[in-house]
Amino acid sequence: MELINLTMIWALIIGFGVIMYVIMDGFDLGVGILFPFAPDEEARDVMMNSVAPVWDGNETWLILGGAGLLAAFPLVYTIILPALYLGVFLMLAGLIFRGIAFEFRFKARRNRHWWNRAFYLGSMLATFCQGVVVGAYIQGFQVENNVYVGGPFDWLSPFTVFAGLTMIAGYALLGATWTILKSEGSVQQWAYSITPKLLIAVLIGFGVISLWTPFVDEYVRERWFGHLTVFWVLPALALLCAWQIWRSVANRSEGQPFVATLGMFIFTYLGLIASKWPYLVPPDITLQDAASAPESQLFLMLGVLFVIPVVLGYTAWSYWVFRGKVRGDGYH
DSSP states (O other), X not given: OOHHHHHHHHHHHHHHHHHHHHHHXXXXXXXXXXXXXXXXXXXXXXXXXXXXXXXXXXXXXXXXXXXXXHHHOHHHHHHHHHHHHHHHHHHHHHHHHXXXXXXXXXXXXXXXXXHHHHHHHHHHHHHHHHHHHHHHHXXXXXXXXXXXXXXXXXXXXXXXXXXXXXXXXXXXXHHHHHHHHHOOHHHHHHHHHHHHHHHHHHHHHHHHXXXXXXXXOHHHHHHHHSSOOGGGHHHHHHHHHHHHHHHHHHTTOSSHHHHHHHHHHHHHHHHHHHHHTTEEETTTEEHHHHOOOHHHHHHHHHHHHHHHHHHHHHHHHHHHHTOSOOOSSOOO
16 A cells, blocks of 8 residues: 555544544533533533533544544654644643543532632633644644744744634534533523524634635635635535524524534534645645654554544444433432
């Protein structure tokens, strides 16, 4: 098997892992972002119970994507991690505090409000850092001889900060539509009421980033505006999903808002890939440049192709077991 084929297969595997993490951990991070705005403590119990059985399994995709990236494209770690050390550290710290809050909040009595804050702030921090990482990827990295030569805070710019805030709005929208799907009564009505506002915020954020990106990256400007391409179908489909969210919320549909939000994220993600392809470390390093030896890719692929069906099977089983509406009693 030629290197190009192995590299493309690994790119598909990692791309699949990344989007699975974004859409699956995105909604439970979104639940945490919405936590302080919930109507009451009972609503918070329902929201946390809706994600408590599946949140740790959702983060499996982060581990799978990260480990696969190290195995198949080690040069990415050589460049991107030194560029994003602090941002990645803060993201992991947020995920840790959030994970601890799951276990301690249900057992706490006098100090439950502190664990509410840990759940909320951990979710906010992790989401913001993920958005900053995406923004840093869009604006590119300073690289010489396959070594990062930029400063420790180059990742922090007005563009990346705005990307982080947009990610918060996007995950909050996922969390709101998930709450619609999993709750009932007053909690569901509250989720219905905030979803249109969050959708408007997301559309504004995506629109500003889309207009801002061509000024940040000349390659993207030439790809999207240099001539007519089929790429424009992706934002069109994302907008169609946004319209479906608005329509389904108005009709008080329970499942369609969440599915349409997933679709909007998927088409936006595909648009990002189309904008940067084939560069894995913008602005100069391609998939082939960053790839490991063919023997390493082939050896590790055998294990990954076994693990992915197991993870998919476990994920489907866990969601099936915990299907249906959620109420206030803790699953613990």
